[in-house]
Amino acid sequence: MININSKKPNNPIMIGKIGRAYGILGWIKVFSFTEKKEKIFFYFPWFILKKEKWETIQFDKWKKYKNNFIIHIKNISDRSIVSTFTNSEIFIEKKILPILKKNEYYWDDIIGCDVFNIKKKYLGKVINLIRSQNSDILIIKNYLQKNISEKIMIPFIHKKIVCNINIKDKIIVIIWN
Structure with missing residues (x-):
């Protein structure tokens, strides 16, 4: 129907x-x-x-x-x-959807987050996530740099690469160049 x-x-x-x-x-x-x-x-x-x-x-x-x-x-x-x-x-x-515990989130919450490295350099915005065998992967696009059309793929590994996720402010901080 x-x-x-x-x-x-x-x-x-x-x-x-x-x-x-x-x-x-x-x-x-x-x-x-x-x-x-x-x-x-x-x-x-x-x-x-x-x-x-x-x-x-x-x-x-x-x-x-x-x-x-x-x-x-x-x-x-x-x-x-x-x-x-x-x-x-x-x-x-x-x-x-079920209500999540503190520090939990849905993938949909991650999409649209701005990504910065630990030196506060803007890397781009999360446009997608994909699941791989070993870890989830953030797909990031930097809309501010006109000459870069490539997407950055970063493993979504807590504490080793992903330092902080602030869903409220839509910011992710990672250990990355």
Whole structure:
């Protein structure tokens, strides 16, 4: 079931993405961005932005499929209809996430933080994080230096590289050149 007249979610946070249709009966692949992949099914409602309008999606079934999942959207049993959702990002309202303890944060809180080294040199702004086998990685872009179009990738290792994270002021201090 899709609710096209949905209002914009308050403080939306992306938790996944919809992939390609699976089979002919209205199933579609879903990729979870939550730390524990199954947790995506604990947060509702799901919102997607389609043709500049917010919609909510409800599904009636889900299954683990390889390293991700497939879902069946309520009242849709047609591959061509469900295919229109391919590449849609899945959002929830941030307020439904669990409240974190002191010095804990969500990745979404890190994105947009200004990054400085311990000598107070501005390195750039966090534009993304990626998970690797050994550690998470900050992706930083310096918008102030016009001649540098490259992104800096810095391991997100507490105390060895990341000295301080101030979510309130959106500042991260790292040990880096």
